Ligand SMILES: Cc1cc2nc3c(=O)[nH]c(=O)nc-3n(C[C@H](O)[C@H](O)[C@H](O)COP(=O)(O)OP(=O)(O)OC[C@H]3O[C@@H](n4cnc5c(N)ncnc54)[C@H](O)[C@@H]3O)c2cc1C
């Protein structure tokens with residue numbers, strides 16, 4: 001049977017990893033693509049990056065931030081997911097060769113994994129910087145180490161690695177020759193990565209804007225890239241960081257905060 005949770009594990013504070021059996025999506029998934037998950041007939045569609053795939057299963061890693069992620073975190077191994085659409089979005093062009101640097105924060109730590117794996121197989125030299133609030137928010141460090149030549153860790157409270165942010169660490173290594181930077185994490189973090197690498201190193205980021213349908217009809221994931229309107233669900237999620245209008249995208253993403261906080265409070269599903 002399809003859309004069944006085959007494995008569920010808490011991997012960090014409020015962060016879960018689930019393996020879902022969906023062979024149709026698994027066999028077509030490429031690095032950088034995502035799925036839209038719906039938990040009930042009238043539920044909202046939630047976008048999640050496909051962070052790994054086998055012949056039959058896909059892996060998702062998600063953080064509980066509101067109503068739908070709370071409900072998903074309450075499902076158990078063996079539960080059936082109402083529907084999963086995908087793979088969606090453009091696969092990453094896996095650009096760059098030589099010394100590549102990945103900068104990841106939050107669930108972006110899992111988001112970079114498929115790209116890291118693919119670019120490692122191509123024989124690049126990979127430096128990965130992982131940032132988290134504290135050591136309780138870190139996960140997949142061994143998996144990331146296996147695919148990287150060097151891993152640097154930063155935590156805001158100094159409980160693991162260097163005290164500070166992943167962007168601080170990036171600033172420190174900018175003297176090295178870097179051929180390409182990839183970033184995946186909260187929008188303000190990616191905006192700051194883009195500032196640090198501006199006019200120095202080509203930088204690509206995976207945008208996680210608000211999405212409603214995931215197929216280019218609703219316009220909720222609209223972003224301005226190189227002064228042109230693009231849809232993250234169709235044209236992305238990966239874009240050149242230096243061509244993005246960051247202020248506009250951050251403003252649009254926080255537009256429904258009050259409504260979401262209200263929905264999350266009304267959720268009676270625990271979590
Ligand atoms: C292409 C894509 C891939 C994504 N991949 C992952 C992933 O692999 N793992 C993961 O945990 N999350 C991922 N996200 C974000 C995830 O979809 C949202 O966290 C989720 O939809 C929140 O739903 P909710 O009902 O639980 O929270 P809501 O009640 O909708 O929101 C709770 C809080 O989170 C904020 N928020 C909601 N959606 C987003 C968003 N897209 N970006 C930034 N802040 C948001 C809201 O502004 C609000 O403050 C991805 C988003 C996109 C567009």
Ligand code: FES
Nearest residue numbers: 214216218219233
């Ligand atoms: S999510 Fe609706 S247009 Fe992209």
